[in-house]
Amino acid sequence: MIDLGVNIGSVHFKNPILLASGIIGFGEEYQEIIDFENLGGIVTKSISLNPRAGNKPPRIVETPCGMLNSIGLENPGLEKFLNEKVDFLKTIKTNVVVSVAGSSIDDFVEIAKVLEPIEEFKILELNISCPNVKEGGILFGKNPDLTRSVVRRVREVSTKNLWVKLTPNVTNIGNIASIAEEAGADAIALINTFEGMAIDINTFKPKLGNVIGGLSGPAIKPMAIKRVWEVFQTVKIPIVGMGGIFSWKDVVEFLIAGAQIVQIGSSIFNDPLLPIKAITGLSDFLRSHNYSSISEIVGKTKINE
Amino acid sequence: MINNKYPVVDKIEHSDNIFELVFSAPYIADQGLPGEFVNVKVNYNLPHPFLRRPFSLHDVSEDGKVSLLIKVVGAGTRKLQDCSLGDEFELLGPVGKPFTIPDIDCTPVLVAGGIGIAPIYFLLKRLVNEDFDPILFLGAKTSGDIIKKKELISTCNVHFATEDGSFAKEGFVSDLLLKHDFNVNEKYYFYSCGPKPMLKKIGEFAIQNNFECEVSLEENFGCGIGACYGCSILTKDGYKRICRDGPVFNIKDVFEFL
Numbered sequence: 279m280i281d282l283g284v285n286i287g288s289v290h291f292k293n294p295i296l297l298a299s300g301i302i303g304f305g306e307e308y309q310e311i312i313d314f315e316n317l318g319g320i321v322t323k324s325i326s327l328n329p330r331a332g333n334k335p336p337r338i339v340e341t342p343c344g345m346l347n348s349i350g351l352e353n354p355g356l357e358k359f360l361n362e363k364v365d366f367l368k369t370i371k372t373n374v375v376v377s378v379a380g381s382s383i384d385d386f387v388e389i390a391k392v393l394e395p396i397e398e399f400k401i402l403e404l405n406i407s408c409p410n411v412k413e414g415g416i417l418f419g420k421n422p423d424l425t426r427s428v429v430r431r432v433r434e435v436s437t438k439n440l441w442v443k444l445t446p447n448v449t450n451i452g453n454i455a456s457i458a459e460e461a462g463a464d465a466i467a468l469i470n471t472f473e474g475m476a477i478d479i480n481t482f483k484p485k486l487g488n489v490i491g492g493l494s495g496p497a498i499k500p501m502a503i504k505r506v507w508e509v510f511q512t513v514k515i516p517i518v519g520m521g522g523i524f525s526w527k528d529v530v531e532f533l534i535a536g537a538q539i540v541q542i543g544s545s546i547f548n549d550p551l552l553p554i555k556a557i558t559g560l561s562d563f564l565r566s567h568n569y570s571s572i573s574e575i576v577g578k579t580k581i582n583e
Numbered sequence: 584m585i586n587n588k589y590p591v592v593d594k595i596e597h598s599d600n601i602f603e604l605v606f607s608a609p610y611i612a613d614q615g616l617p618g619e620f621v622n623v624k625v626n627y628n629l630p631h632p633f634l635r636r637p638f639s640l641h642d643v644s645e646d647g648k649v650s651l652l653i654k655v656v657g658a659g660t661r662k663l664q665d666c667s668l669g670d671e672f673e674l675l676g677p678v679g680k681p682f683t684i685p686d687i688d689c690t691p692v693l694v695a696g697g698i699g700i701a702p703i704y705f706l707l708k709r710l711v712n713e714d715f716d717p718i719l720f721l722g723a724k725t726s727g728d729i730i731k732k733k734e735l736i737s738t739c740n741v742h743f744a745t746e747d748g749s750f751a752k753e754g755f756v757s758d759l760l761l762k763h764d765f766n767v768n769e770k771y772y773f774y775s776c777g778p779k780p781m782l783k784k785i786g787e788f789a790i791q792n793n794f795e796c797e798v799s800l801e802e803n804f805g806c807g808i809g810a811c812y813g814c815s816i817l818t819k820d821g822y823k824r825i826c827r828d829g830p831v832f833n834i835k836d837v838f839e840f841l
Contacts, residue, residue, distance in 0.1 A: 303810040305826070309585050311675070323812075332822055338803045338813035343630040347805065352812045354820060474687055496630035517817075524630050547634055547806045548624060550675070 280564045281571060282557065284318070284538050286516045287439045287464045289400045291318035291373060291539060294572060295529065295553050295560070298541035299377035299403060299443070300325055300349065304363040305370060311550045314556065319373030321541060324361075324405045327385045329355035333387050333410060334487030339476050344495025345544055346474050348410045348488035351379050356389055368398045369513055375401040375441065380538035383428045385532070390436040402438050404428065407445035407470035409492040419445040419470070425454055428460045434464030441518055444509075451505050452512035459513045467518035469502050469542070494544045496524040503535045510536025510577050524552070526559020532563040536577040584808065585610060586675040591668055592648065598653040598727040602664055609647030611677055615640045615707035618799060618831040621651070621656070621676030622807040624697075632659040637804050637826070639702035641678060649674075650699040652730070679809055682706050682797055684713065685772035687775040688778055691717040691805075692794075694785050696756055696777025700730060702799055703776050718742070720763075722777070723779050724754025725749050750797040756786040773797070783841050786834040800825050807813065816840065 282293035299321040302308040305510045314320055332352025354362065367374050378396050380386040386404060393399055406428060408415035418424045420511045429442055442458040444451060446469040471492025476485040484490075502521025510517055519537025523529060532540045542553050549555075560572075569575060575581045593605035601686055611621060622635040636659045640794040641652040655664050666672070678828040682702075685691060691710050700721060710717045719741040723729045726749035735741045743751035744759045752759050756777075761784070765771060772797035773789045782798045789796035802825045805813030809827025816825055823829065 301806070301811060301813070307806070307808045307810040310584055332812060332815060335816055336803050336813075337815060338634075338805045338811075340632060340634045340803070344633055347811075347813060349812050349815075352815060401596070495633050503825070544633075544805070545630075548630075549673075550628065 280561050280569075282561060284572060286538065289373060289439045293318045293557050293560075294539040295548065295556050296321060296373075296375070296539060296541045297553060298543035299405065301543050301546050304367060306366060308546075308550065312553065315371040317372055317553055318539060319375055320370065321375040321403055322367065322377050323353055324351050324377040324379035325353055325356055325359045325389060325410065326351060326379045326381070327356050329353065330359065336485065336487055339485040341476060341493065341495070342497060344493055344497035345509070346476055346486060346493050347471070348408045348486045348491035348493040350488060351408055351415070356418060357396075360392070364396065365537050368466035373401060374399055375403050377403045377405050377443070378410060379405045379411075379414065381411070383424070383431050385414070387431050387435055388413055388427050390432045394436055394438070400439055401441060402436060403434070403441040403443050403467055405443050405470070405499075407443050409445065409447065409471055409473045409490070409498045410488060416445050416447065419454065420447060420448050422454060422457050426457050429463050439464045441465045441467045443470055445470045446501060446505050446521075447473050447541065452508050455509040455513050460517050463515060465516045465518050466513055468507050468509060468519070469521045472498055494522065496522045496545070498501070499524070499528060503531055506532060506537050507535040507579060515524070523556070526556040526563065529556045529560050530563055530575070533572055533576050534579050536579070538572070538576050584676055584678050586673060588647075588671045588673050590671050591666055594666070594668065596721060599728045601652065601728060601730065602642065603650050604666070605648050605650045606672070606674065606768050607647055608649040610676060611640070611649045611674060612643040612647045615643050615649065615677040616681035618681035618702055619677040619679045620830065621649070621674040622804070623651070623663065624673040625662045632662070634805065635675065635800075635807055636660065636663070637807055639799065639830070640705050641701045642705055642708065650801055651670065652698065652704070654698040676808065677779050678826060680827075680829055682774055682799075682831050684709070685795065686770075687714070689715070689770045689772040691715050692720070692771050692773045694720045694756065694760055694773065694775040694777070694781070696722045696781040697724065697728065699775070699777030701776070704731070705776065706774060707739060716740070720744070720756050720760045722746070722759070722781070755781065757781045758784065771795075775799070779841055783838075786838045786841065789834055790838060793824070797831050797832060798834055798837065799830045799832060800832060800837065809822075
């Protein structure tokens with residue numbers, strides 16, 4: 279058996295396959311059908327300081343090879359998260375990455391402070407890229423100054439492994455990634471969804487209650503690969519790659535583009551066993567090509583060779 | 584709730600665009616209750632159609648068969664219609680909150696519009712099995728869309744309506760129900776599944792007359808098991824997930840938001 283282990287900072291992942299934020303909530307439902315302990319980790323739904331009701335329905339529309347969503351970060355807020363979700367999350371025998379959202383920099387800082395003493399959570403993922411909320415979210419991730427401030431301020435209060443999740447809806451994602459790196463991020467997670475929209479041609483109404491949403495699924499994979507490859511050339515810290523992973527081959531592609539770890543998102547809805555299949559597929563691929571670890575393929579895209 | 588592959592053992596065409604797919608799925612047949620549903624994976628080796636399709640349980644049998652009543656509306660349902668006997672599909676389920684079985688002194692009133700008969704039929708059979716004497720109101724656009732006419736007539740007290748008048752009463756089934764003579768001294772328990780305007784009318788009638796009433800709702804699903812909050816709808820207690828907190832809701836919780 280090939281060792282699929284990866285380290286990011288001081289945190290060890292038994293393999294590079296994680297479940298992305300917003301896909302499995304806080305794990306209670308999917309634990310019935312996915313053995314989380316076989317995965318490198320899971321990322322929680324984003325937690326905000328105060329509860330968020332979420333956006334007006336419909337919140338999901340299928341599109342060719344993907345889907346638009348505008349959930350709007352519906353979540354119980356920090357207090358209920360601590361009271362109702364943390365005990366269960368602590369029982370999961372793999373890395374639990376806590377995704378943090380905020381409508382202000384102070385919100386991010388406050389949540390990071392409160393989570394700091396919880397030893398079981400070794401990683402925070404700052405969601406500065408949600409396209410579906412009016413305040414915070416993508417506004418941070420599109421703005422270099424706000425990105426710098428939020429990462430720096432959280433870094434000051436948190437000793438945890440700090441991942442910053444970026445939006446692809448910017449002109450130069452490499453620039454934003456560099457800023458996050460300078461400000462103290464331990465890894466760059468990319469990408470969040472692409473902004474998108476769908477209109478019903480019979481009613482002339484937007485198909486999403488929120489009018490616009492975020493596009494995910496296999497449709498966005500080439501655009502995600504391109505951005506991972508771009509960011510790999512601009513930062514030295516590890517990359518957590520995601521966007522449209524639908525098979526183990528996609529995982530290999532993200533690793534070659536430069537990701538050390540990947541997250542699988544909405545394709546779980548199609549096939550909840552995909553993460554497990556991806557681990558087996560990745561392992562078989564490495565063995566059949568005589569690689570002994572994933573570091574031998576990470577970032578090894580051959581240009582002009 | 585489990586995710587498993589099950590073979591298609593029968594396919595019954597009821598009309599041009601309504602068919603019944605029967606799976607050999609013993610776990611679901613054993614566990615499934617009226618009002619619950621399964622999520623069917625319709626793409627294999629291709630990423631489209633991307634999302635699974637939810638279908639209410641239409642019938643289950645003691646020998647492990649599960650039947651889904653499907654109306655062809657798009658690419659996903661067409662793929663299912665095109666399948667052959669022996670083809671296997673992944674079904675995730677059963678999921679959802681089922682209909683409530685009422686006290687035995689109640690008369691269940693079941694109201695289905697169009698493909699809304701899918702879960703209502705399963706509920707009807709369960710209620711008859713448990714010695715209730717249900718009344719069924721079934722409406723459809725046209726005669727050909729009314730499935731299992733003979734069986735329904737022999738099973739319970741049934742009232743049909745078609746919008747084009749090609750069979751039984753012409754008009755909406757909700758209007759037929761409103762004209763029905765309900766006995767003020769009797770306890771009724773209403774169940775309904777169908778288009779929203781119909782659910783509204785039935786709901787209003789039930790609330791006005793103080794009858795219990797449950798409706799089965801639908802929305803686009805993401806995960807279909809309660810994790811993604813993609814199918815949330817407003818209720819009097821805030822947003823609730825149709826796939827996990829529903830699809831069956833008490834009308835009092837959702838009426839003003841229908």
